[in-house]
Each structure stands twice: as structure tokens, then as C-alpha cells.
Amino acid sequence: MQTLVETSTAPPLSPGDARGSRTGRITLNSSAMNSKKASKRADREGHLRLNRTYHREPYPSSPNADVNVLLVKPNVELSPLPSPNSQPVPSRSSMSYCQRINGSQTYWLCLYFCFNLGLTLYNKGVLVYFPFPYTLTAVHALFGSLGSSALARAGFFKPAQLTKSQRMVVTAFSVLYAINIVVSNVSLQLVTVPFHQVVRAVTPLFTIILSSLLLGTTSSRARIISLIPVVAGVGFATYGDYYYTKWGFFLTLLGAVLAALKTILTNVLQSPPASSGSSSPLAKHFNLRSSSPALPKLNPLAFLHLLSPLAFVQCIIFAQLSGELTRIRHYAGTEMSSGKLLAVAFNGCIAFGLNVVSFSANKKVGPLSMTVAANVKQVLTILLAVLIFNLTISTTNVLGILLTLLGGAWYARVEYTEKKRAKERRLRAI
Incomplete structure (x- = not known):
């Protein structure tokens, strides 16, 4: 059924005529008037002006009608048909407060700063009253596993689909991941927070x-020179510090080595072979650079989702072998309270929150701002640790801390500048 919408400009011809100032419907019977006669009549009465023709389906029809003509008053203003693809664009004022906060770089930078600073100090505080570093690391891994699984179910990221060989690589890497966290927590239990932060700066x-x-790569002279004040600062900062033991110093230094190794292997596992032909004897022997990446490029949260369950199991094994689980059972029966249990659980929440915030903040604010925030965090961590834990540091230690922090900031600036120049060269080459 075709319906014609028309506007009449002619006066009514008769009282029963539907044209003019009255709106109505004229039914043209096909048996009385064929389509050719209807066309001639429309030509004769040229005062009829067609405004719009469209199909409206379904439309109730009379049994004898083929065409219905709808006459509309000339003063009726017809609105244009809406586009099916047009979507209303919300104004800035209609955006919610939460949406504006979520897009703020300052918000994410402050959030990362607070989580990073809070976790370091909170870890130290928890280890004073809950002296079980293997179990604390297992709690971190457990909350990382539960939290990442919840985010995956909510659609924040897509879990990685790995082959059998890739799963074996992840399992091997998870051992290094777990040992790195365990060593960091054990060393933090044995040394002061300022000492821990300064040594980790190397x-x-x-x-x-x-x-x-391992890779045969070389570093620029500027990058190497920027590390001189870092090394000198560590020497001054640790001179005469009677709060640490030799075992604590060794584990803190080992934690820095493991953190560096973890960073290198993370990059190697997800990167194609380097174009540079330089290689060291160790690099040729271990053949770390294969023809293709051992793992696909993974979202950091997807990587956490893979590593956390494995790290949890490994930390429980470490705790059992060291006898820590036996001591925990005794501790749970004599000293554990609901407040301490909540404190340990909250510590796991902060550890997982730092992973999420770090990933989100890195996308929002960029690596340079993150590095600056990390250096400011180191300064405040040291100052707050001195106040909270009633530590005494000498003038030499203060000088060493300042040298280390300034050297770290210098190194971060050099590294950022070199990466930016390398990216610009790649873009020009394209």
C-alpha cells in the first residue's frame, strides 16, 4: 500500500471535498478510476504540491482501495526524518563526575604514587607483626590471581591463549617472578626501608x-655516566648503617639483580630478534634471541593473570620447605587475631591494586611522568620511614641518599631521551 502525504494550497471545491483547510483521506477506487486517469487529474489540478512521499508499513487499508492520499494543512510544519545512524552526542556538562575523573592524568598519577608508596611502607609494617615473607608473597600472588580473573570475566582484558610450549615458558618464567618477590620481601624484613630503597636504586x-x-647490547656513554652518582650514593648511604646485617645486604643486592633479570627476560620473551649483529659469547651460548618471540605481546594484566596462580603455588612450596607453614600454624593458634588477618588481606588488595593502577597510569600519563613519580616516591618513602620507624641516619647517609636519588632521576631522563630519539628515527625511516 502506497501512501502519499500532500499539502493542499487550493480552496475547497465543495463542502464534501477533503482538500483545502480540512485534512482528510481520499480513496481512489481502482475499478472507477485507473492510474492513468488519476495522473491526468493531478496534472489538471496543479495547485496540489507534493511535500513528502514515503512508505509506512504496515498500514490499514480499505478493501477497495489501492492508493490513499493524505491531505495536510499548509501551516503544519513537517519535521525531517531522523537518520537511522545518528546518535545523540552528550554534552560535556552531561558527563558524570566519575567519567571526568577517570580521564584525568593527575588522578591516575596520584593514585599510582599513593599505591606505590603505601605498599612499600605497609609491607614493612606487616612484616614486623607478621614475620612470614613467603606467606606474604603467596597472599600477593593469590590476590593477583583472584583480581585478574575477576577483571577478565568483567571484560577488561582478554585472557591469553597459549600453546603448550608457550605455557612451559610461562611456567619457567613464573619461578623467577616468584623468587624476585620473595627475595624482596625477605630482604625488606632484614634491613631498613631507606637502605632497601637505596640499594634497589642500582x-x-x-x-x-x-x-x-646475555644479549650483547651496548649502552650509551651518557647512560653509563649517569649511574656514577647512583653507585657513589649507595656507598655513602650504607656507610655506618648499623640497622642491616650482611645477609640482609646480600639479599637486597640479589633482589636488585633479579629485578633487572626479570625486566630483561620479559622484554626478550615478547620481542622479535634485534636487528643489531653485535653479540657477546654468553649471548651466543644461551641463544636468548630466537627467530620469533617466545610469547605473544601480552597485556600486563593478562601476563599477571598467567603468572599469579603459578607464583602462588611456588610460594606455598617455598614456605613448606623453609618450615614457615609450621610456624604459621603455631602463630595462628597463639597470636593471630582478626585484625592481623584483615591487615594481611588488605596488603594483598594493595599489591593487586598497584598492578592495575600501574598499568592504567602508564597508558594515561606516559613513561616519563611515571619515572618522576617513582623517584618522588623514593624520597617520601625514605623520609616517612625515618619518622614512622624511629630511624637515625647520619649526614653521610643523607648525602648518599640524595646522590642516589639525583643519579636515578638523571638516568631516567637520559633513558627517556634516547628512547624518544630512537622512535623518531624509526618514524623517519618509514
Whole structure:
């Protein structure tokens, strides 16, 4: 059934005529008037002006009608048909407060800063009253596994689908991942927070050394020079510090080495072979650079989703072998309270929150702002640790801490500048 919408400009011809100022429907019977006669009549009465023709389906029809003509008053203003693809665009004022906050770089930077600072100090506080570093690491891994699984179910990221060989690579890497966290927590239990932060600041130095030995890569002179104040600062900061033991110093230094190794292997496992032909004897022997990446490029949360369950199992095994689980059972029966249990659980929540915030903040604000925030966090961590844990540091220690922090900031700036120049060269080459 075809319906014609028309506007009449002629006066009514008769009282029963439907044209003019009255709206109505004229039914043209096909038996009395064929389509050719209807066309001639429309030509004769040229005062009829067609405004719009469209199909309206379904439309109730009379049994004898083929065409219905709808006459509309000339003063009726017809609105245009809406486009099926048009979507209403919300104004800025209609955006919710939460949406504006979510897009703020300052918000994510402050959130990352608070989580990073809070976890370091909170870990130290928990280990004072809950002296079980293997179990605490297992709690971190457990909350990482539960939290990442919840985010995957909510659609925040897609879990990785790995082959059998890739799963074996992830399992092997998870051992290093778990040991790195365990060593960090054990060393934090044995040394002061300022000492721990200062020694961990030499991680870039170990990254350069291990990259040269394992991958055959070379670092620029500017990057190496920027590490001189870092090394000197560590020497001054640890001079005369009677709060740490030799075993604590060794484990803290080992934690820095493991952190550097983890960073290198994470990059190697997800990167294609380097175009540079330089290689060291160790690099040729271990053949870390294969023809293709051992793992696909993974979202950091997807990587956490893979590693956390494995790290949890491994930490429980470490705790059992060290006798820590036996001590925990005794501790649970004599000293454990609901408050301490909630404190440990909250510590696991902060650890998982730092992973999520770190990933989101890195996308929002960029690597340079993240590095600056990390350096400011180190300064505040040291100052707050001195106040909270009633530590005494000498003038020499203060000088060493300042040298280390300034050297770390210098190194971060050099690294960022070199990466930016390398990216610009790649873009020009394209």
C-alpha cells in the first residue's frame, strides 16, 4: 500500500471535498478510476504540491482501495526524518563526575604514587607483626590471581591463549617472578626501608651489565655516566648503617639483580630478534634471541593473570620447605587475631591494586611522568620511614641518599631521551 502525504494550497471545491483547510483521506477506487486517469487529474489540478512521499508499513487499508492520499494543512510544519545512524552526542556538562575523573592524568598519577608508596611502607609494617615473607608473597600472588580473573570475566582484558610450549615458558618464567618477590620481601624484613630503597636504586646498573652479557647490547656513554652518582650514593648511604646485617645486604643486592633479570627476560620473551649483529659469547651460548618471540605481546594484566596462580603455588612450596607453614600454624593458634588477618588481606588488595593502577597510569600519563613519580616516591618513602620507624641516619647517609636519588632521576631522563630519539628515527625511516 502506497501512501502519499500532500499539502493542499487550493480552496475547497465543495463542502464534501477533503482538500483545502480540512485534512482528510481520499480513496481512489481502482475499478472507477485507473492510474492513468488519476495522473491526468493531478496534472489538471496543479495547485496540489507534493511535500513528502514515503512508505509506512504496515498500514490499514480499505478493501477497495489501492492508493490513499493524505491531505495536510499548509501551516503544519513537517519535521525531517531522523537518520537511522545518528546518535545523540552528550554534552560535556552531561558527563558524570566519575567519567571526568577517570580521564584525568593527575588522578591516575596520584593514585599510582599513593599505591606505590603505601605498599612499600605497609609491607614493612606487616612484616614486623607478621614475620612470614613467603606467606606474604603467596597472599600477593593469590590476590593477583583472584583480581585478574575477576577483571577478565568483567571484560577488561582478554585472557591469553597459549600453546603448550608457550605455557612451559610461562611456567619457567613464573619461578623467577616468584623468587624476585620473595627475595624482596625477605630482604625488606632484614634491613631498613631507606637502605632497601637505596640499594634497589642500582637496578639499572645490573640491567646494563646483564644486557651486555646475555644479549650483547651496548649502552650509551651518557647512560653509563649517569649511574656514577647512583653507585657513589649507595656507598655513602650504607656507610655506618648499623640497622642491616650482611645477609640482609646480600639479599637486597640479589633482589636488585633479579629485578633487572626479570625486566630483561620479559622484554626478550615478547620481542622479535634485534636487528643489531653485535653479540657477546654468553649471548651466543644461551641463544636468548630466537627467530620469533617466545610469547605473544601480552597485556600486563593478562601476563599477571598467567603468572599469579603459578607464583602462588611456588610460594606455598617455598614456605613448606623453609618450615614457615609450621610456624604459621603455631602463630595462628597463639597470636593471630582478626585484625592481623584483615591487615594481611588488605596488603594483598594493595599489591593487586598497584598492578592495575600501574598499568592504567602508564597508558594515561606516559613513561616519563611515571619515572618522576617513582623517584618522588623514593624520597617520601625514605623520609616517612625515618619518622614512622624511629630511624637515625647520619649526614653521610643523607648525602648518599640524595646522590642516589639525583643519579636515578638523571638516568631516567637520559633513558627517556634516547628512547624518544630512537622512535623518531624509526618514524623517519618509514
